Amino acid sequence: MVLLDGKKISNDIKNEIAEEVKKMKANGEKVPHLAAIIVGNDGASLTYVASKVRACERVGFDSTMVRLSNTTSQVELLDKIYELNEDPEIDGFIIQLPLPKQIDTQKVLLAVNPDKDVDGFHPMNFGRMALDMSTFIPATPFGILELLDRYGVDTQGKHTVVIGRSHIVGRPMSILMGRKGFPGNSTVTLTHSHTKNITQITSQADIIISALGVPNFLKAEMVKDDAVIIDVGITRVPDDSTEKGYRITGDVDFENVSKKASFITPVPGGVGPMTIAMLLKNTLLARERQMK
């Protein structure tokens, strides 16, 4: 069994990006600049955005955090987005989700200039992905592809089963694994809440990508020998023995499934750390495309 070490790989990627940024600076070029909009005071959201800003600093990107109050109106948020869309200093930006309930998330995501949509959530970019065109791939699926690639996991002709059809992980992942190219060319089955006989399906899979958010959902008896297991679940489970009072738990019963798997991601330290690395990668791509 090989551990797919997202912590290590994400560090490698950040180092590679930092090298690129050094070269840009040495050439007198503008360095990539990521902006993040956060509306309100949600603790988890603030933590996520802060870690994105720190990651920018680490690789030498410029970064801007735009904090808006919890009572921000839709019009005010859209005005801010239009401002970033036009700002030549900003190469890419993200809007931290979830948004307060007075705001229509879909309208907000549609307002982002697709050329600066480094989260890859705009339908224009999603459609480009599904039609095999170059685009910004959403960070979590992009991170999974990168992990599979760097560990040389063979995907062609394999049967990949994706669990969960969310817009940010399951659906894009199911499309990406079936596209031409590498990683890709898998036979892909997308399962979800209406799927019957899930065990029958997962037990045929060469590769399982679980993005369900149900702790310990995937048990050893649902997995065949030598399967590749990608665990995207990050559920906070109360745990008094920890300092924070909770621990992060994946969808996979790691202790037992890992005994059968050929490759497996740990939680934490698997897919999670890859997400921020790929957001940086998308921001670098945005800068490079704007230079052309």
Place this chain on the structure above:
Amino acid sequence: MVLLDGKKISNDIKNEIAEEVKKMKANGEKVPHLAAIIVGNDGASLTYVASKVRACERVGFDSTMVRLSNTTSQVELLDKIYELNEDPEIDGFIIQLPLPKQIDTQKVLLAVNPDKDVDGFHPMNFGRMALDMSTFIPATPFGILELLDRYGVDTQGKHTVVIGRSHIVGRPMSILMGRKGFPGNSTVTLTHSHTKNITQITSQADIIISALGVPNFLKAEMVKDDAVIIDVGITRVPDDSTEKGYRITGDVDFENVSKKASFITPVPGGVGPMTIAMLLKNTLLARERQMK
């Protein structure tokens, strides 16, 4: 076994659309107007476009056929597209494929105003479809959904296997069958040229949608009892006994598979006739959206 009669259903849909157009006329409203651009003299393409124009006449739409010579440059074609994009008389338009080799098809399709893209080929519309937003669904997948809907074929929780991952049928079909709603909520497996053990996969399917273009590919031994069979194949097979010298053959060995199926589309007369009906439906939708 129930035959999914695309000829009959497409006629029903055309009659319904004709009724809508009558009401529009009675209210003094502008009727839908579809334009079709055709470049060159390909016989099959001319036949397809002519039948689209005839279908417009039948339901009371206005139609415009734009014929450009085989030597049309990319710039000339793009100029024509920009003209149609801006023309308030035109509600929707299509560009008949394939295009001559001096033209970059992807650039051409990207130039179409997504609000007039009644073929649903623009990445913006494709992305909206994949993200469960209202859009123009490509006509052939839209026609299959409509057939399943009108015959009350249950799709929720069923295992749907799609054969072929083309941008215009297989890929969108795999997305649509797994979306929330009806028809949808299927567990979907997308298979293609790299798929191993295709028989093992198809023989588990409750619903098979074959869009491969290989005559008689799907045999009875690949199908379980009471499966629903949708045949999107339309291959011309030489046949001297016919007036035209060929006959249209589907992907399915109809004679033997139909004995096991619960529902099955014939070829011709199944999915084929639905495609033009749904192009008309998308044009009607385009008109209605522009009125709003």
